[in-house]
Amino acid sequence: MTAVAGRGSLVEGEFVFTAEDFSQIAQMLHAHAGIALSEGKAALVYSRLAKRLRVLGLRSFRDYCALIEGVDGVDERQKMTAALTTNVTRFYREPHHFDDLRDRVMPALAERARAGGRVRLWSAACSNGQEPYSMALTVLSVLPEAADLDVRILATDIDPNMVAQGADGAYSEEALEPAPAVLWRRYFDRAEGGRWRAGAQLKRLVAFRELNLIGHWPMKGRFDVIFCRNVVIYFDERTQERVWTRFTPVMTPGATLYIGHSERVTGPAASQLQTSGLTTYRLGAGA
Numbered sequence: 001m002t003a004v005a006g007r008g009s010l011v012e013g014e015f016v017f018t019a020e021d022f023s024q025i026a027q028m029l030h031a032h033a034g035i036a037l038s039e040g041k042a043a044l045v046y047s048r049l050a051k052r053l054r055v056l057g058l059r060s061f062r063d064y065c066a067l068i069e070g071v072d073g074v075d076e077r078q079k080m081t082a083a084l085t086t087n088v089t090r091f092y093r094e095p096h097h098f099d100d101l102r103d104r105v106m107p108a109l110a111e112r113a114r115a116g117g118r119v120r121l122w123s124a125a126c127s128n129g130q131e132p133y134s135m136a137l138t139v140l141s142v143l144p145e146a147a148d149l150d151v152r153i154l155a156t157d158i159d160p161n162m163v164a165q166g167a168d169g170a171y172s173e174e175a176l177e178p179a180p181a182v183l184w185r186r187y188f189d190r191a192e193g194g195r196w197r198a199g200a201q202l203k204r205l206v207a208f209r210e211l212n213l214i215g216h217w218p219m220k221g222r223f224d225v226i227f228c229r230n231v232v233i234y235f236d237e238r239t240q241e242r243v244w245t246r247f248t249p250v251m252t253p254g255a256t257l258y259i260g261h262s263e264r265v266t267g268p269a270a271s272q273l274q275t276s277g278l279t280t281y282r283l284g285a286g287a
């Protein structure tokens with residue numbers, strides 16, 4: 001591997017990576033996924049995409065840009081997005097949301113479900129499934145018969161690899177550790193290599209789908225609970241506002257929205273969503 005610097009390269013390394021290459025990639029990622037990249041991220045972009053260049057046998061970022069901009073670039077644009085997104089997640093991440101779901105939200109929803117009503121939850125950037133399975137464990141802790149009732153959790157992500165991992169539902173014991181042991185030991189089954197796989201009840205409760213938050217949403221019904229955490233932080237302000245504005249019409253009156261610890265609801269949706277605790281919002285009844 002020869003180190004290349006100069007010729008306007010932003011990063012020293014195997015491939016020349018110019019400001020123009022960076023700007024083309026940033027524009028493409030913004031248009032495709034809503035993600036805003038500052039030039040300070042050049043080294044990160046380089047290191048994540050250099051792997052793609054090697055796999056594709058390309059010799060420069062200029063060739064890579066030509067590929068993703070072309071008509072044959074659809075597949076690679078998706079791979080580029082997957083390479084540049086952060087998938088960090090954890091079971092029971094930001095545990096106060098799961099306490100709120102269990103203690104303040106689920107009792108009324110459980111009553112509705114037991115009376116034959118419909119209950120829907122959405123994990124809107126689910127990564128590899130740890131968030132929606134944490135939601136499902138919380139639902140089951142209040143309503144053990146949930147999988148036999150009209151209760152469902154939709155788990156979506158832009159990254160097809162994450163969606164596939166979520167649907168597979170296999171995790172190490174270490175990953176499951178933050179979840180209450182009494183719950184995960186009941187609802188996960190032993191799997192190969194010392195791992196644990198989501199059992200039948202969890203699989204029936206959670207459905208995984210690919211969905212781009214800034215693209216088309218095919219869902220018809222409304223949601224009682226939405227988790228949209230640690231994803232809009234990567235979007236620019238206008239895109240964030242647009243996402244918040246799209247949530248309110250798909251929420252039932254009084255529905256709850258949980259967002260990431262460093263995120264805030266801004267823009268027109270802020271007048272409809274009332275803060276109800278830490279990064280927790282309820283849709284006003286008149287909305």
Ligand SMILES: C[S@@+](CC[C@H](N)C(=O)[O-])C[C@H]1O[C@@H](n2cnc3c(N)ncnc32)[C@H](O)[C@@H]1O
Pocket residue numbers: 032033034035085086087088089090093124125126127128131156157158159162211212213214228229230231260
């Ligand atoms: C940091 S993870 C957060 C996962 C989980 N919500 C949590 O808080 O643990 C961000 C996820 O957002 C997804 N993502 C990024 N842009 C997206 C978009 N435009 N539409 C849907 N998902 C997106 C990424 O693929 C990634 O899995």
